[in-house]
Amino acid sequence: MRYLFVGATPRQNRRLNMSEDPTSATSNGERWQLGEVGSDEQRLRKENRDEEPEHRRLEKERADSKVDTFTLSSSSVSWNLIPQFVSVSSAECVCVREMARGRSITSSGIWRYLNPAYYLRRPKRLALLFFVFVSVSMVVWDRMNLAREHEVEVYKLNEEVSRLEQMLEELKGVGNGKTLMIQKDVPQNPVDMERRQKVKEAMLHAWSSYEKYAWGKDELQPRTKDGTDSFGGLGATMIDSLDTLYIMGLHEQFQKAREWVATSLDFDKDYDASMFETTIRVVGGLLSTYDLSGDKLFLDKAKDIADRLLPAWNTPTGIPYNIINLRSGSAHNPSWAAGGASILADSGTEQLEFIALSQRTGDPKYQQKVEKVITELNKNFPADGLLPIYINPDNGNPSYSTTTFGAMGDSFYEYLLKVWVQGNKTSEVKLYREMWEKSMKGLLSLINKSTPSSFTYIREKNGNNFIDKMDELACFAPGMLALGASGYGPDDEKKFLTLAEELAWTCYNFYQSTPTKLAGENYFFNAGQDMSVGTSWNILRPETVESLFYLWRLTGNKTYQEWGWNIFQAFEKNSRIESGYVGLKDVNTGAKDNKMQSFFLAETLKYLYLLFSPPSVISLDEWVFNTEAHPLKIVARNEQRKPTITLRQRRFGGIIKG
Numbered sequence: 295m296r297y298l299f300v301g302a303t304p305r306q307n308r309r310l311n312m313s314e315d316p317t318s319a320t321s322n323g324e325r326w327q328l329g330e331v332g333s334d335e336q337r338l339r340k341e342n343r344d345e346e347p348e349h350r351r352l353e354k355e356r357a358d359s360k361v362d363t364f365t366l367s368s369s370s371v372s373w374n375l376i377p378q379f380v381s382v383s384s385a386e387c388v389c390v391r392e393m394a395r396g397r398s399i400t401s402s403g404i405w406r407y408l409n410p411a412y413y414l415r416r417p418k419r420l421a422l423l424f425f426v427f428v429s430v431s432m433v434v435w436d437r438m439n440l441a442r443e444h445e446v447e448v449y450k451l452n453e454e455v456s457r458l459e460q461m462l463e464e465l466k467g468v469g470n471g472k473t474l475m476i477q478k479d480v481p482q483n484p485v486d487m488e489r490r491q492k493v494k495e496a497m498l499h500a501w502s503s504y505e506k507y508a509w510g511k512d513e514l515q516p517r518t519k520d521g522t523d524s525f526g527g528l529g530a531t532m533i534d535s536l537d538t539l540y541i542m543g544l545h546e547q548f549q550k551a552r553e554w555v556a557t558s559l560d561f562d563k564d565y566d567a568s569m570f571e572t573t574i575r576v577v578g579g580l581l582s583t584y585d586l587s588g589d590k591l592f593l594d595k596a597k598d599i600a601d602r603l604l605p606a607w608n609t610p611t612g613i614p615y616n617i618i619n620l621r622s623g624s625a626h627n628p629s630w631a632a633g634g635a636s637i638l639a640d641s642g643t644e645q646l647e648f649i650a651l652s653q654r655t656g657d658p659k660y661q662q663k664v665e666k667v668i669t670e671l672n673k674n675f676p677a678d679g680l681l682p683i684y685i686n687p688d689n690g691n692p693s694y695s696t697t698t699f700g701a702m703g704d705s706f707y708e709y710l711l712k713v714w715v716q717g718n719k720t721s722e723v724k725l726y727r728e729m730w731e732k733s734m735k736g737l738l739s740l741i742n743k744s745t746p747s748s749f750t751y752i753r754e755k756n757g758n759n760f761i762d763k764m765d766e767l768a769c770f771a772p773g774m775l776a777l778g779a780s781g782y783g784p785d786d787e788k789k790f791l792t793l794a795e796e797l798a799w800t801c802y803n804f805y806q807s808t809p810t811k812l813a814g815e816n817y818f819f820n821a822g823q824d825m826s827v828g829t830s831w832n833i834l835r836p837e838t839v840e841s842l843f844y845l846w847r848l849t850g851n852k853t854y855q856e857w858g859w860n861i862f863q864a865f866e867k868n869s870r871i872e873s874g875y876v877g878l879k880d881v882n883t884g885a886k887d888n889k890m891q892s893f894f895l896a897e898t899l900k901y902l903y904l905l906f907s908p909p910s911v912i913s914l915d916e917w918v919f920n921t922e923a924h925p926l927k928i929v930a931r932n933e934q935r936k937p938t939i940t941l942r943q944r945r946f947g948g949i950i951k952g
Contacts, residue, residue, distance in 0.1 A: 490906040503874035516874035517888040526565030533579040534896035570640035574922040582924035612666035613687040616640040635684035642706035679732030697755040700765025705921040722931035750796035762819040769801035769837040773844030808881040811864035833877040836897035897923035
């Protein structure tokens, strides 16, 4: 008789050696006893779980083979032993091992498919499950790739649509005799976004250095890691930086600076302040921050300092003295000025700030003071609109001196145009536009070209003699010309815009022509030699990037963004140190000075940030920049801006729209 051990593997069946006693067997030295099978057939394992239940299959097998069944058991494992009367090979033996502790391994319902053991006992099903998992993963991965490719295609299509729209606007402009276009917001270029973030990081580096080493001082001295009060302790860098922090969304830094303004800013100082510097930096900075934030603290502070400056206009003509003591109110002109004269730029660069202050407060006295200056100068305004840099405050007559769009003359011409823009270009401010256009005729008479490269530059003039010299300060002119060109007819508009672009190329080459790629303070032009550096320092000035900003906004030409980026990289390479930014004593050698000018944060970094921002961020349709790059809201004449008005804006530090 042959025995089949149901519950053992074929290998175990082969290793079981039956003794002569048919009721026992041995395997690996372990003795097995043969006994009767109980009636509990649930202990039998199914050969195939996907087929009929175990007990029914077993009954059928018993009936077919007429098998007597016995139980062979040892101390640890129980085996079902079946006497077989037919020839059964060892490979056909089916054995089911059952643990002595009687654990049932059957499962029921759908839950068995959640048991990992179910698949481990069925390799084919495990393979099928793995195949399904891989297939689903591949489908999901493929769909994600398609989505990414779709986003890239949409971005490219948006760029192409924007380019075509720009071309269409240009074609329309040509048909209407126009050469300027107004940019609309387009999907942001990732390159612009990255560059804007780099400029923001530069601002954070400059600000954190000031905060660490010179908090509350006028300016930081980075190399000695301390501060200096260049402007009598008015917190010049603090106030100059407020609107830049706000525009860049640096909320924490802005709030800390605001707290200093609220608790520590005090103008009651026995200090002889520059009318010009105090107006453009302090009055302008406070008013701009008020316009951006709506916080009346800044308006009140602006009114405080402006009231202290008002006595400077108490002259026979109303042309102000340029220096005033903030405590006593006594005013005078600098001792080095010719014949005690007032300086043209210093006397004609308060109009934007004081007109805005009258509009915000409803008090006309500020506007009346500054507009009287323009009225007086217009009485004997020359046909070419060019005034020398010294004006007698007693009689209003110009003194024999240099005529220039550089130092001490520059911002007078800038403000003639910008007051017209600030007044919403209405008839109320027509005089300013007329005076500016006269001055632009005079500017054309100063234009010359270098040899051999034909760089366009603005000469200076002393009497009837021309001086082939141009200050970097005069590089504000390309931006001014681009901003004012749209007020002309088609022919003149094109002419002045072309001139602006040519001058911008020259200013950019002020930077590119030096070993450090940073511009010197001024340049001389000699026949056959193009340009050469005169005064060779660089003090982080903003004028060139200012003009690049205007030209990009008004033409959409991305070349100006590339030039601006190159200038920014030169500042990063040569002027950035561990404790802030410094100027250069010499742009040829790269020798460093020890001052971080407040206008680097107020102007240079702000214009660079806006150069890579959408046109809606401080829109030129809604804002006008003072000469320190502080944006003031455009408000038409006879329309007062009350302190309670809240500007439309998305959120603090977000994109500021009109």
